[in-house]
Amino acid sequence: MSNKLLAGRYELIEKIGDGGMAVVYKAKDKLLNRYIAIKILRPEFTKDASFVENFKRESQAAAGLSHPNIVAVYDVGREGNINYIVMELIDGRTLSDIIAEEAPMDYRKVIDITRQVASALSVAHNNKIIHRDVKPQNIMITKDGTVKLADFGIAKAVNDATLSTGSKIIGSVHYFSPEQARGNYVDERSDIYSLGIVMYEMLTGKVPFDGDNPVTVALKHINEEIKPPSELVSGIPPQLERSVMKCANKFQTNRYTSAGELIEDLDNIEFVTKIVGNTFFNDAAATVERKKNDSDELDNKSDKKKKKKAGKKKKVIIGIAAALVLLIALFFIGKSVGLFGGDSKVVPDLSGMTYEQAEKTATKDGFKIKKGSGVYSPDVAKDRVAQQSLEAGTKHRKGSTITVNLSKGSKAGTLPNLIGKKYDEAEKIIKKNGYKLGIVKEVTSTEPAGTILKQDPEGGVEADKGTKINITVSDGKGKEKGTVPTLTGKTLEQAKSAIASAGFQVGNISYNNSDIYGSGYVMYQQYSAGSSLDKGTTIDIEVSKGKESSDGSTNGNIER
Known part of the structure; x- marks a missing residue:
């Protein structure tokens, strides 16, 4: 399908x-002169009209998401029977x-x-969009390490088709939640x-459940317990393993309540491992065992002085290892009493409050507060909290700072009239x-290529700053129209x-007799x-030859 042009605009280059x-293609948007991907x-999947409609609706909802990790x-x-994104x-x-x-x-x-994927999910969930198909194939990593989550909302249109369409989609079931496998209600x-x-x-190189067919795998998600990843790979921080097991708990109520809560736990894990290292338990145990073996060897020697010295070393090593383990235990146990800043608190909802009210509420709940920049908001009254950073x-650590942006009120302006302007000029005016x-559509028109033909919302009406303006642009390939003149008579x-x-x-000019039109006058026109009509x-x-005489001859001269 390479080199095919979709919508007269998207040129497919390669799969x-x-x-x-x-199937995903690299393509070029000839209108905006940029490379894009077309799925x-x-x-x-396109034979079912209801599926196609769901696909379109969910994809358009996903188009409203804007985030660096999406x-x-x-x-x-x-176009025809081709549905694309x-x-x-x-x-x-x-x-x-x-x-x-x-x-x-x-x-x-x-x-x-994980933190970046969770950040993308947090934004989607806040917009009431559930991904439903989080898997490694839908997660892209750029060269600079930025994570990009794809295919938001599409899985909702697919519904249970993933289990029945064929072997090419079997991979999705390895990441299904038990409620998805049962066909029950799904949420964040x-x-x-x-x-x-x-x-x-990522941690083990294996998925926890596998099988010969998707149904077998789905049943394992429902019925079998996940083997802890540390049983497959050593050196995984225990708290990270607990985080994995909490995410993948079979019961929704036992999982993290939000992606934000998962992010907070990941931050805590990173904080701890920076202090003591990622394999502190394994390293401590290995060190103790190694020193114990060294000591046993020394026991067999006759030199009592060396044996005594080795015994002291062993006690020191065991003491250090025990101290490290105790430090970690204190950190996690002490979260409830504020050790190492680990006392978690639920972030209060400050939206709509004055800064003074927000400050009082945040302080009461154990948080600090900081005034950020003012932002325009059509929904929040002036000088009240429109946005908060947490x-x-x-849940976040006690003492964390919440930055609040206060509303500057609604800044409604008059939308510019873009009709008749060139695309490049219109883009600058909008900004x-x-x-x-917003969405840019190209249609065939006699107007020069790039001319704005329509806009939505229309120019001259009031709208809040940041409103998206959809435009329709001419491709310049249309023919000029003309009005057919009156020719008869x-x-x-x-x-x-x-x-x-x-x-x-x-x-073509044809001739025929007429009892109405005189000879040489037009008595019929094609349009x-x-x-x-196109010019x-x-x-x-058809031109009259005049009346036909009784002998079959024509009266009058014929004008040719």
Whole structure:
């Protein structure tokens, strides 16, 4: 399908991905002159009209998500039987490829990737969008280490098709939550379960459940317990393992309540391991065992002095190891009493409060507060909290600072009129006036290429700053229209002149007798007067030869 042009705008260059649900192409947006990725649904998914409608609706909802860790969706369309999504082109690799090469992966890299995916999920969940298909194949890593989560909302349209479409989609079931496998209600915690399975695979190089067919794997998610990753790979920080097991708990109520809560735990794990190292338990145990063996060897020697010295060394090593273990235990146990800043508190909802009210509430709940920048908000009254840096309802360490941005009120402005302007000029006008460019559609028109034909919302109306303006642009390939003149009743020469003046061409001229029109006058024209035609179209006419006489001859001269 390479070199095919979709919507007269997206030129497919090469296939860059092939999945069970869709094929992904690198493409070029000829209108905006940029490279993009186009995901084209496989034909078996497009036979069901309700599925196609769900796919379109969910993809358009996902297009509203804007976050550094989410693959941007630019457009959703259909051409013939081809349903496609236009997305941001990512210069990087899938996490599945990285796992295949690097797993078991370093725990620090696992924490970093998980935190970024959780950040993307947090934004989606706050917008009431559940991913439903978190897996390594849907996670991209750019060359600078930025994580990008793709395919938001698409799995909702797929519904249970993942289990029945064929072997190419079997991979998804390895990351299904038990409630998905049962076909029950899913929520934010279902995405967290899937992320827990991804963490497990990064740490061990294996998924916890596998089988000969998707149904077998699904049943294992429902019925079998996950083997702790430390039984497969050593050196995993215990708290990180507990985090994985909490994410992948079979019961939704036992998992993290939000992606933000998972992020907080990951921050705590990173804090601890920076102090004592990632393999403190294993290193301590190994050191004790090694020194014990050394001591046993010395016991066999006759030199009592060396034996005594080795015994003292052993006691010192055991003491150090015990102190390290005690330090870690104190950290986690002491979270409830504030040791190492680990006392977690639920972040209060400060939205709509004055700064004084927010300060009082935050202080009472054990947090510090800081005034950020003012922001325009159509929903929040002036000088009241419109945004807060720590999400309400999530847990953060006591003493953490909440930065609040106070509302500057609604800053409604008048939308600029873009009709008739060139695309490049319109883009600058939109940005200058504090608005955003929305969906850009290209249609065939006689107007010069790049001319704005329509805009939504229309110009001249009031709208809040930041409103997206969708525009329709001419491709410049349309033909100019002309109005067909009245030709009947005119002489042939008059008719020819009228056709030429209107921008058309004279077509076939035929002759026939008429009892109404005199000889040499046009009595029929191919297109009705007043109708609209592309200029340059030929128009056939019929000219009267006058009345036919009784002997079959024609009265009058014929004008040719």
